[in-house]
Amino acid sequence: MAVTINKVSSDTELREISELADTVWHECFTDIISLGQIDYMVEKFQSYKAMTSQIAEQDYSYYAVRENAELCGYIGVKPERDNRFFLSKLYLRSDKRGRGIASLMLKKIFEEAENCGKEKVYLTVNKHNERAIAVYLRTGFVIADKAVTDIGNGYVMDDYIMEYTL
Ligand SMILES: CC(C)(COP(=O)(O)OP(=O)(O)OC[C@H]1O[C@@H](n2cnc3c(N)ncnc32)[C@H](O)[C@@H]1OP(=O)(O)O)[C@@H](O)C(=O)NCCC(=O)NCCS
Numbered sequence: 001m002a003v004t005i006n007k008v009s010s011d012t013e014l015r016e017i018s019e020l021a022d023t024v025w026h027e028c029f030t031d032i033i034s035l036g037q038i039d040y041m042v043e044k045f046q047s048y049k050a051m052t053s054q055i056a057e058q059d060y061s062y063y064a065v066r067e068n069a070e071l072c073g074y075i076g077v078k079p080e081r082d083n084r085f086f087l088s089k090l091y092l093r094s095d096k097r098g099r100g101i102a103s104l105m106l107k108k109i110f111e112e113a114e115n116c117g118k119e120k121v122y123l124t125v126n127k128h129n130e131r132a133i134a135v136y137l138r139t140g141f142v143i144a145d146k147a148v149t150d151i152g153n154g155y156v157m158d159d160y161i162m163e164y165t166l
Contacts, residue, residue, distance in 0.1 A: 085113035
């Protein structure tokens, strides 16, 4: 398995990630939130336009995860002003799961957080996303809090906030 995880630096690659995001979100959230909410969230957070703005205006970075050069996942992160590093997105195509690739992705995230001088990595995860929660707990994250966030259009995100101490 030749897995690479590299920072996205071209518009072409960001467009490729937005297409993967559309596929993965529609596959993995179908049992958790409504199709209307998935469509809304993909457009608001994971479209090419949304990600371009996050990178330009909010200090986000995206990473492309490739196996044998084929795009199979992506990461989105953002350093906060305090001692925390925000893990915003961690997504793998369904046929690539269960093989330890997420562990490589999390290792990369911890390295990037340390390079930024941060002490904690935190994330939000839907309370019903059992597999992701199990992966985070297994990796050493703890549930620190919960949050219901209004994202507009009548939709909310009902999340745990999890954190990992570096
Ligand atoms: C979350 C996601 C990236 C994890 O990827 P994955 O391929 O399933 O995870 P891995 O196989 O790399 O497992 C990571 C670790 O968690 C462990 N793990 C996996 N599933 C587990 C489970 N159900 N219970 C306990 N541990 C588990 C693995 O053993 C591994 O630990 P190890 O390296 O010490 O063996 C992937 O499932 C995904 O893309 N899901 C859909 C999108 C999503 O929900 N993203 C998160 C949004 S917050």
